[in-house]
Amino acid sequence: MTGYGRATKAFGSKTITVELRSLNSKFTDIRMKVPSNFREKEHMLRRFIIGKIERGKADLLIEVKSHDGEEGFGLNVPLFKKYHRELTAIADELGGTKDGIIAAILRIPNVVVSEEDDIDEEEWKQIESTINEAISNFMDFRKAEGAAMEKDLRLRVSNISQMLQEIDPFEKGRVTRLRNRLKQNLEEFMGKENVDENRFEQEVLFYLEKIDITEEKVRLAQHCSFFLEQLDAKKTSKGRKLSFIGQEMGREINTLGAKAYSADIQRIVVQMKDDLEKIKEQIANSV
Known part of the structure; x- marks a missing residue:
């Protein structure tokens, strides 16, 4: 059975958004996209969502955005320098242009990485509250x-x-x-x-x-x-x-x-x- 529920809460300088949607399916299939520092909660979330939706192909999205830009991402400087050095050398050898090398390196996996902090229990409580609200909206739908x-x-x-x-x-x-x-x-x-x-x-x-x-x-x-x-x-x-x-x-x-x-x-x-x-x-x- 189809369904859609969305909820948003403010927590300090952050905004927590939870979105749950489902499509028709004979079986139960849950796909989740959560912040990396909450990955250890995925198993618990999966069981919780399955218990609520019973059957269907569902997608759960949890986003935590910071208003001051502190999103918890960093640059892997040693890896960036290595790619830049090798790509520059290849460009010099082949006589190619060096325009766009930096942008290309930033798109390479593991160059820009998320900083995995410990779980903030207060923040997690707010996320749980937002999840429950999204599920309530989902069930109303x-x-x-x-x-x-x-x-x-x-x-x-x-x-x-x-x-x-x-x-x-x-x-x-x-x-x-x-x-x-x-x-x-x-x-x-x-x-x-x-x-x-x-x-x-x-x-x-x-x-x-x-x-x-x-x-x-x-x-x-x-x-x-x-x-x-x-x-x-x-x-x-x-x-x-x-x-x-x-x-x-x-x-x-x-x-x-x-x-x-x-x-x-x-x-x-x-x-x-x-x-x-x-x-x-x-x-x-x-x-």
Whole structure:
């Protein structure tokens, strides 16, 4: 499920910014970007974030910026001089220009390094407070998105339940058409006087049993009811169970289509499938 939360706090001459965002994913994957002197807190942060977001591909960004420019970065002077000496010698040897050598050296890894100070516990407490605020904003974002998603899911399930009721008027007509078609084909093939009515009725009953959709209708109605019950449940993590129920609904709808023997019922089944696909898309975005 997607989500976004951001929080900012002032601490002395510094500004602490925490940003948490997530994208849809079946698994939990946390990527973090934190100041180097807080790296030892990464494992604890990872467990904490996983416990909050439950599932999804999340990015956590923590920035600590100083207002007076003391960002904790330094220049590795010996390494800088070594690169400058060697690059200047190469430029002299090849007769090339020396313009831009300094800028190029500064982009080389480890030339400009961060100064890793010990963890300031007071600063870390402020960072923790900012993280909690960002997570709170993140969860509010998810709740708002979840409410809109729930409204749409209820609408789609209601549509399927309504269309299920619309099938009833077409059931009796398809039985009559099947009986007439079988009798007509049999009379054309064998002749009317050679048709055994008793055997014909047995064959009709056999076909009626094959195309009977009562069980599928009952099960689909139960699945729709169970789906709504899960939406009403107080649990926050419902995605996997709703996905499973959606799969079961799909099986019953497909069987209804296979047994339809009616253009009108097939039309309703197609509309059901359209709503079911929208349900699956929404569930894929949920936790």
